[in-house]
Amino acid sequence: MAKEKKQPRPRAEAPKGFRDYFGAEVTERAEMLDAIARVYRAHGFEALETSAIETVEALGKFLPDVDRPNEGVFAWQEDDDGKWLALRYDMTAPLARVAAQYRNDLPSPYRRYTMGPVWRNEKPGPGRFRQFYQCDADTVGAPSVAADAEICAMLADALEAVGIDRGDYVVRVNNRKVLNGVMEVAGVLDPSDPTKFEAERGTVLRAIDKFDKFGEAGVRALIGEGRMDESGDFTKGAGLSDTQADTVMGFMEAKRADNAATCARLRDLVVGSDLGAEGVAELEQIAQLLDAQGYGPDRIVIDPSVVRGLGYYTGPVFEAELTFEILDEKGRKRQFGSVAGGGRYDDLVKRFTGQAVPATGVSIGVDRLLAALRAKGRLGGTAQGPVVVTVMDRDRMGDYMAMAAQLRAAGIRAEVYLGNPKNFGNQLKYADKRQSPVAIIQGADEAERGVVQVKDLILGAKIAQDATVEEWKSQPAQFEVPIGEMVEKVQEILARYED
Amino acid sequence: MAKEKKQPRPRAEAPKGFRDYFGAEVTERAEMLDAIARVYRAHGFEALETSAIETVEALGKFLPDVDRPNEGVFAWQEDDDGKWLALRYDMTAPLARVAAQYRNDLPSPYRRYTMGPVWRNEKPGPGRFRQFYQCDADTVGAPSVAADAEICAMLADALEAVGIDRGDYVVRVNNRKVLNGVMEVAGVLDPSDPTKFEAERGTVLRAIDKFDKFGEAGVRALIGEGRMDESGDFTKGAGLSDTQADTVMGFMEAKRADNAATCARLRDLVVGSDLGAEGVAELEQIAQLLDAQGYGPDRIVIDPSVVRGLGYYTGPVFEAELTFEILDEKGRKRQFGSVAGGGRYDDLVKRFTGQAVPATGVSIGVDRLLAALRAKGRLGGTAQGPVVVTVMDRDRMGDYMAMAAQLRAAGIRAEVYLGNPKNFGNQLKYADKRQSPVAIIQGADEAERGVVQVKDLILGAKIAQDATVEEWKSQPAQFEVPIGEMVEKVQEILARYED
Numbered sequence: 001m002a003k004e005k006k007q008p009r010p011r012a013e014a015p016k017g018f019r020d021y022f023g024a025e026v027t028e029r030a031e032m033l034d035a036i037a038r039v040y041r042a043h044g045f046e047a048l049e050t051s052a053i054e055t056v057e058a059l060g061k062f063l064p065d066v067d068r069p070n071e072g073v074f075a076w077q078e079d080d081d082g083k084w085l086a087l088r089y090d091m092t093a094p095l096a097r098v099a100a101q102y103r104n105d106l107p108s109p110y111r112r113y114t115m116g117p118v119w120r121n122e123k124p125g126p127g128r129f130r131q132f133y134q135c136d137a138d139t140v141g142a143p144s145v146a147a148d149a150e151i152c153a154m155l156a157d158a159l160e161a162v163g164i165d166r167g168d169y170v171v172r173v174n175n176r177k178v179l180n181g182v183m184e185v186a187g188v189l190d191p192s193d194p195t196k197f198e199a200e201r202g203t204v205l206r207a208i209d210k211f212d213k214f215g216e217a218g219v220r221a222l223i224g225e226g227r228m229d230e231s232g233d234f235t236k237g238a239g240l241s242d243t244q245a246d247t248v249m250g251f252m253e254a255k256r257a258d259n260a261a262t263c264a265r266l267r268d269l270v271v272g273s274d275l276g277a278e279g280v281a282e283l284e285q286i287a288q289l290l291d292a293q294g295y296g297p298d299r300i301v302i303d304p305s306v307v308r309g310l311g312y313y314t315g316p317v318f319e320a321e322l323t324f325e326i327l328d329e330k331g332r333k334r335q336f337g338s339v340a341g342g343g344r345y346d347d348l349v350k351r352f353t354g355q356a357v358p359a360t361g362v363s364i365g366v367d368r369l370l371a372a373l374r375a376k377g378r379l380g381g382t383a384q385g386p387v388v389v390t391v392m393d394r395d396r397m398g399d400y401m402a403m404a405a406q407l408r409a410a411g412i413r414a415e416v417y418l419g420n421p422k423n424f425g426n427q428l429k430y431a432d433k434r435q436s437p438v439a440i441i442q443g444a445d446e447a448e449r450g451v452v453q454v455k456d457l458i459l460g461a462k463i464a465q466d467a468t469v470e471e472w473k474s475q476p477a478q479f480e481v482p483i484g485e486m487v488e489k490v491q492e493i494l495a496r497y498e499d
Numbered sequence: 500m501a502k503e504k505k506q507p508r509p510r511a512e513a514p515k516g517f518r519d520y521f522g523a524e525v526t527e528r529a530e531m532l533d534a535i536a537r538v539y540r541a542h543g544f545e546a547l548e549t550s551a552i553e554t555v556e557a558l559g560k561f562l563p564d565v566d567r568p569n570e571g572v573f574a575w576q577e578d579d580d581g582k583w584l585a586l587r588y589d590m591t592a593p594l595a596r597v598a599a600q601y602r603n604d605l606p607s608p609y610r611r612y613t614m615g616p617v618w619r620n621e622k623p624g625p626g627r628f629r630q631f632y633q634c635d636a637d638t639v640g641a642p643s644v645a646a647d648a649e650i651c652a653m654l655a656d657a658l659e660a661v662g663i664d665r666g667d668y669v670v671r672v673n674n675r676k677v678l679n680g681v682m683e684v685a686g687v688l689d690p691s692d693p694t695k696f697e698a699e700r701g702t703v704l705r706a707i708d709k710f711d712k713f714g715e716a717g718v719r720a721l722i723g724e725g726r727m728d729e730s731g732d733f734t735k736g737a738g739l740s741d742t743q744a745d746t747v748m749g750f751m752e753a754k755r756a757d758n759a760a761t762c763a764r765l766r767d768l769v770v771g772s773d774l775g776a777e778g779v780a781e782l783e784q785i786a787q788l789l790d791a792q793g794y795g796p797d798r799i800v801i802d803p804s805v806v807r808g809l810g811y812y813t814g815p816v817f818e819a820e821l822t823f824e825i826l827d828e829k830g831r832k833r834q835f836g837s838v839a840g841g842g843r844y845d846d847l848v849k850r851f852t853g854q855a856v857p858a859t860g861v862s863i864g865v866d867r868l869l870a871a872l873r874a875k876g877r878l879g880g881t882a883q884g885p886v887v888v889t890v891m892d893r894d895r896m897g898d899y900m901a902m903a904a905q906l907r908a909a910g911i912r913a914e915v916y917l918g919n920p921k922n923f924g925n926q927l928k929y930a931d932k933r934q935s936p937v938a939i940i941q942g943a944d945e946a947e948r949g950v951v952q953v954k955d956l957i958l959g960a961k962i963a964q965d966a967t968v969e970e971w972k973s974q975p976a977q978f979e980v981p982i983g984e985m986v987e988k989v990q991e992i993l994a995r996y997e998d
Contacts, residue, residue, distance in 0.1 A: 292897025
């Protein structure tokens with residue numbers, strides 16, 4: 001008997017860290033991606049879609065906080081040649097590969113946008129998934145900060161295009177060159193040997209990127225001796241002295257009332273560093289270009305506390321933050337935070353070709369942006385199901401299907417009930433679950449007389465809940481109409497519930 | 500010195516069997532998916548998006564021609580618990596998992612559509628990629644063949660919605676139950692013990708699915724002793740006798756002048772098999788339901804030569820074929836062939852829950868359909884690039900960016916040239932590569948006078964190619980207009996080149 005033991009049934013579960021998206025979750029995201037794509041295209045960006053899979057060597061290792069090889073990505077070996085392949089973890093690494101591979105064919109500068117899922121092999125957490133959407137725009141081959149300014153302006157336009165009101169977001173701009181200038185002044189960057197203090201600078205970068213999370217004291221600890229968290233775990237710091245730490249923290253807190261004052265303060269902080277001075281000049285130029293197009297500091301502002309975690313940025317960096325408050329899962333008010341970010345990365349294409357290619361771009365975290373709009377009540381409103389043509393007589397399916405086709409021909413979503421028609425109550429329960437506004441009913445008697453019953457399910461539900469007997473009688477929710485007037489009657493009912 | 504040897508540069512190449520899609524290739528596919536989704540939604544189907552990754556056990560092994568475990572899929576082990584994960588190879592296996600996982604929450608019947616890439620770990624070939632798009636619609640929980648008829652009708656609607664004319668396609672319908680009835684009559688199916696002759700039936704199924712490729716003689720060989728191909732490789736056959744093979748081939752060739760005659764012929768072939776008779780009755784019912792809605796045999800026809808390779812189908816199967824001829828890579832005329840297929844699979848959800856759940860659906864091969872439309876010259880026409888605002892004076896980038904913004908505000912795609920502006924000829928070459936219809940030019944002189952030059956690049960290129968000196972003079976391709984009239988002038992030029 002034991003020999004005949006069956007294989008156990010597979011578990012009906014998405015792998016941990018992955019989820020399914022239903023109905024409006026899918027269509028609302030598609031609409032958001034469309035709206036963003038329209039803004040990108042209007043700015044002259046062209047679509048690119050690379051495959052989800054790249055060679056591990058082409059992807060490189062640019063994830064923040066990841067040191068071990070292949071960590072952070074889903075990777076596997078090819079059967080035949082043993083090459084390692086992996087799922088992309090962002091859209092920038094594949095773009096660098098494309099820019100190198102097609103460098104003789106693409107226009108230069110090359111503006112491209114792309115949208116799709118990326119995958120991170122990380123520990124999943126609440127609201128933290130291992131597959132999520134990114135929607136990127138990048139310009140490859142444009143050295144001027146005009147390209148960075150364009151990306152920032154376009155980001156502001158994209159946010160407004162998807163329904164974030166002006167005033168509800170801010171694009172904050174900083175420059176890695178200024179930060180490096182500050183590092184030079186603090187003595188942890190030696191322009192004559194950039195490899196010195198590399199580890200320390202990495203620690204400083206990651207520390208100040210966590211300002212929101214750990215606060216000033218936490219960041220000070222991380223750039224100094226180190227930080228003990230609540231559980232007693234100790235993270236080794238960058239080892240900067242108090243004076244050095246003061247310089248770095250001064251940079252973080254250099255934001256002033258307007259862009260000109262912020263730039264002036266930054267200029268003071270980088271005195272003695274050529275790189276730092278160059279960075280400040282770039283920020284001034286970005287502010288001026290944006291100003292010329294009417295993007296004031298209510299939309300885009302210079303803010304030295306933005307650093308972005310990724311190691312590959314070499315110049316301007318930017319981040320879009322939603323400024324309104326939402327309630328978190330524990331009912332506490334908090335700022336929604338970052339929904340997009342990017343910056344200039346002049347060395348990524350060089351990995352392939354040996355030649356430096358200037359590039360800058362932005363990535364919008366579409367799933368976070370959708371969550372923000374839902375938290376604001378701007379999405380997920382009134383999803384309406386299709387009209388359901390019920391089945392009174394299973395031998396007349398052809399007629400019912402023809403009725404549904406007639407409704408569709410008039411632009412109305414419609415379907416025939418395809419479950420077991422025996423219990424009519426189940427058909428109405430189904431229509432209810434489908435959020436159908438209208439049901440069509442035609443039994444043998446109605447068919448003979450050439451009429452159908454058109455049932456207003458929304459009104460019907462309302463009456464069932466609230467109405468007195470008198471109201472019930474005076475407000476019929478079901479109408480008998482000649483078959484030739486079915487479409488018109490349904491349109492009339494649907495018009496009541498529009499917007 | 501050897502110690503300082505650098506790591507070799509990564510190769511800038513997509514992994515073999517994968518490709519990149521640029522510009523119109525991406526947007527045309529997106530438009531096609533949108534058009535199909537609109538048809539699916541009109542029929543009451545709801546969107547579903549599962550993640551690309553599933554557990555290997557949930558995916559199961561349903562690829563045709565694949566016997567070894569994990570063959571055909573990209574799979575890897577989780578770091579922590581050693582579980583095998585894999586990329587989906589179709590959209591049906593994830594749907595079965597979802598239908599089982601959410602069986603208490605989803606409406607029943609559940610109509611859903613989904614679209615996105617799937618991955619096959621197969622040997623790539625010319626035009627054969629390891630990532631491609633599918634666009635599926637399925638109904639879960641509807642036992643009646645009305646669900647199959649609906650899918651077939653919707654498939655015809657979808658093909659017309661994306662631009663395939665009526666007459667240029669046909670949806671062919673068959674029924675596995677009829678085929679199994681024929682197998683029973685031929686003596687390779689024993690209804691009292693369905694496990695008997697399973698291998699033989701699998702071989703027969705795969706053989707007749709290759710009728711188009713191998714012809715009648717090839718199929719006869721494969722269901723008989725075996726087939727030797729041109730290279731001398733021998734494929735073992737199902738071992739059927741000539742009489743048995745006659746029965747099977749009779750089924751393949753049972754198509755008659757109309758659906759009624761075809762069904763009558765099939766009824767003869769399955770005499771003695773209850774299952775076969777049931778299958779013929781289902782086909783008759785499908786034909787009748789489609790007829791009632793006006794889908795005649797010019798669009799949807801019963802054709803016993805359709806079997807579909809996948810092993811999991813249990814009832815009606817269908818395939819959409821484009822009937823026009825195209826030229827293949829060697830310039831030979833050939834039929835374009837299949838672009839979509841599907842059928843009824845009543846056992847897939849049962850794998851998870853132990854309970855049979857009737858299901859039926861269709862998958863459209865979007866990339867093949869796009870290729871067909873391109874071969875027909877229906878796509879890839881006149882992609883037009885953005886207006887390019889050129890840079891005469893790099894200190895006035897803000898002004899140029901403001902001009903582009905002004906054009907965009909009027910709904911015109913526009914961008915500023917972001918390369919090195921020194922060589923103006925390069926800017927015009929860039930505009931040419933971008934297929935720009937118009938360039939905007941404003942030097943210091945024009946700026947002072949408050950004007951811009953609007954250059955019609957399409958006319959300019961035409962004149963440069965064809966014109967006599969007289970024509971050149973009488974047809975100016977460049978106009979000086981006050982800055983306030985720039986948008987209007989550009990609109991006027993663009994209007995010339997519309998449609």
